[in-house]
Every structure is written in structure tokens, then in C-alpha cells.
Amino acid sequence: MSSRAALLIGKITHARKEWESLSSLLQLKEYGTGSRQDFISKLKGGDFNDVVAIYRSNDSTKVTGPFDKELVSSLPASLKYICHNGAGYDNINVAACSERNIGVSSTPLAVNDSTADTALFLMLGALRRITIPFQNLRAGAWRGSNFALGHDPKNKLLGVLGMGGIGQAVAQRARAFGMQIQYHNRNRLPESEEQGAKHVTFDELMRTSDVISLNLALNESTRHIISRPQFEIMKDGVVIVNTARGPIVDEAALVEALESGKVFSAGLDVFEDEPEIHPALMGNENVVLLPHVGTSTWETQRDMELLVLENLRSAVEGKGLVTPVAEQKGK
Structure with a gap:
């Protein structure tokens, strides 16, 4: 088993098989439910010290709260990539991620x-x-x-x-x-x-x-x-x-x-x-x-999950993120 890990925060619904296929490259960890306090406690306790990539979504903000400066500062030194499911990523402090050389991707094309x-x-x-x-x-x-x-x-x-x-x-x-x-x-x-x-x-x-x-x-x-x-x-x-x-x-x-x-x-x-x-x-x-349902179709939700996983796989294979956020393009 690889000494490197990927962490899924929240759920993956339409591309579970593709997520599990990453086990040939990485140890797969999941934090499906919990709280911000518990998540930060686990970060500080070293539970995720081998994690190199995180899969998160706008929905997973309910689990951990936003990836603001406080949370980003608690992320493990091993972390290199945050692969975000969503075209909007205002719940991630990209500047704080950039300061720590953490690459961030989003899903602009799929939506x-x-x-x-x-x-x-x-x-x-x-x-x-x-x-x-x-x-x-x-x-x-x-x-x-x-x-x-x-x-x-x-x-x-x-x-x-x-x-x-x-x-x-x-x-x-x-x-x-x-x-x-x-x-x-x-x-x-x-x-x-x-x-x-x-x-x-x-x-x-x-x-x-x-x-x-x-x-x-x-x-x-x-x-x-x-x-x-x-x-x-x-x-x-x-x-x-x-x-x-x-x-x-x-x-x-x-x-x-x-x-x-x-x-x-x-x-x-x-x-x-x-x-x-x-x-x-x-x-x-x-x-x-409408209650924020712009991307709420089976096809789009699956395409978004697949694009997150494409970013994650490409990054850990050394090819870089496929759709980095605008603030980090060209860096």
C-alpha cells in the first residue's frame, strides 16, 4: 500500500467506482460526517499526516466549515492538492493555500x-x-x-x-x-x-x-x-x-x-x-x-465528480492539476 493517501471529505455519489480505483496509487481515507472542531482535532492529532490530496465539495462545507485561513493552517505538511467539486470555490481561501504551496482545482467545464x-x-x-x-x-x-x-x-x-x-x-x-x-x-x-x-x-x-x-x-x-x-x-x-x-x-x-x-x-x-x-x-x-439547483442533474453531477478525480489522479501522477483555479493558473 502506498504511504501517500487521499482524503475524501463528505460524499461521492456518482463516481464511487472511479474513486475506489485510485487505491492502486494511494491509500484512500474518508471523513464523511463530523464537525469542524472534530476535523481540526484530527488534523492536529496527525490522523491525516500522509494525505497528499483532498477531495472536497461545496456540500462538504457543512461537515468541516469553509477552508478558511484557520483550517488551511491546520492542514498537514504532506498536503499538495485540494481538488474541489464545484465551479465556485469562495469557501476556500486560495491565498492561504498558495502561501503553503497547495494547488487548488475546481470544476468549471462540467457545469x-x-x-x-x-x-x-x-x-x-x-x-x-x-x-x-x-x-x-x-x-x-x-x-x-x-x-x-x-x-x-x-x-x-x-x-x-x-x-x-x-x-x-x-x-x-x-x-x-x-x-x-x-x-x-x-x-x-x-x-x-x-x-x-x-x-x-x-x-x-x-x-x-x-x-x-x-x-x-x-x-x-x-x-x-x-x-x-x-x-x-x-x-x-x-x-x-x-x-x-x-x-x-x-x-x-x-x-x-x-x-x-x-x-x-x-x-x-x-x-x-x-x-x-x-x-x-x-x-x-x-x-x-430556485433553491440553488443550477447543476442538479444526474449527468452534470457525475461529470463534476469525474473531473475532480481527473484532477486528483493527474496531480498525484505528477502531471499537475487539469483545471486549476484562476488565481493559480500559470504558477
Whole structure:
């Protein structure tokens, strides 16, 4: 048996056989349930001193808490890689990992299609304010007295904030509905990746878009990047779609914009303090709400697990991480 080990935190559901096949390379250890205090105690007690790679996920944060500076400082000296299951990794302090020369990977490629599908579902639902007739019908009121016309996506200008893999997949789908596409990234994409989308400044995207799709990572520079000043310069009747991370939007400011009519409707899969949702959003019929299910398909969940294991295997075989996080690319 190898003197090196890999540690699985939480569960692996769809690629258990592939995880177990790593036993030819590494001793396999698992920490399926427990608490942050217990986990740190085991780290300090030397239980995982042979671990070179960790498989963790957003869900496993419930088990250990976030991989913040405190937890990272307790990780064994043997650890070289954290292979994370999730496109977002804001619950990992990457800077603290980099200080200790720990490589971090995520699963950006595997989530693109299902997250983009969810964004389009929310966008179409928000344009049609689908919650109103949906609730009326379920209540036995057919269309009800509060039924109102929605909008077609055709000829609307979609502003994609964050034109990475998911943003590009959103744009590709939106074109099929006759939408025009513009986007903002800090750096313009190569023309071959724009697929006809127009690169604009952040303020221009805020001012001119009919629909704004948020597809960017959460970090200190993007937290509340959409707040009162941004809502003030948006078009009257704008539609907001968020499948990225809740804290990208100042939720209180969004509530104000919805109640004033500045925002026609919103489609939200993520929330600032999830699983808690602002009561005014819950009570607003113009909002389409989902409980962070953007990647919740059998196919995507399996692809994500397989990509984590591909990163782990590649790393321990000396080939490096396949999909390192952006902050560590090229290092």
C-alpha cells in the first residue's frame, strides 16, 4: 500500500467506482460526517499526516466549515492538492493555500451547460413573470385577477456580466431566442470566442441591457458589484438573472428596485444568505426562485465528480492539476 493517501471529505455519489480505483496509487481515507472542531482535532492529532490530496465539495462545507485561513493552517505538511467539486470555490481561501504551496482545482467545464440551461429557464420565466399564473393555477384560480402580460426575449439586449464558460453558454442559448448579446469582462475575449457578442464597459452594460445575466465568480471585488448605484443607472423594467453567487447582488437593493418597478422581474437560483431568502423576495410574485439547483442533474453531477478525480489522479501522477483555479493558473 502506498504511504501517500487521499482524503475524501463528505460524499461521492456518482463516481464511487472511479474513486475506489485510485487505491492502486494511494491509500484512500474518508471523513464523511463530523464537525469542524472534530476535523481540526484530527488534523492536529496527525490522523491525516500522509494525505497528499483532498477531495472536497461545496456540500462538504457543512461537515468541516469553509477552508478558511484557520483550517488551511491546520492542514498537514504532506498536503499538495485540494481538488474541489464545484465551479465556485469562495469557501476556500486560495491565498492561504498558495502561501503553503497547495494547488487548488475546481470544476468549471462540467457545469457550463446545466448552469446555462438554468439561467435561460429563469430568464424566460422572469420575462413572462411565470410565478403569477403558476401560483394562480395551483390555487384553482386559473389565470387569476392579477394576471399580466410578460415580454418576449426576441430583439432584447442581453448583457452577460462574466463571459467565461457559463456566460458563453448562456449567450449561445439566448441567440436561439433572437436576443442580441453584449458582455463585460475585465479583458476582452479573443474574437473567435465572442461569437458576435459586443464587449462593452461595465457601466454601459448596466445602462443599456434589457436583461442582465450574472455569471461571474464571487470574490472581494465582485461582492455587491450590483447594488443601489447600479440599479439607478439600469433601464426601467430591466430583468436580472443570477445563477452565480448570491452576494454578487446586494439583496436589499434588489428588493427596493423590484418594489419601485425599476426591475421588472428577477430569476434567482442563488441568494445572499442562503438557505435564508429575503422575505420580500419570497413574497414578490414578480420573482422566479430556485433553491440553488443550477447543476442538479444526474449527468452534470457525475461529470463534476469525474473531473475532480481527473484532477486528483493527474496531480498525484505528477502531471499537475487539469483545471486549476484562476488565481493559480500559470504558477
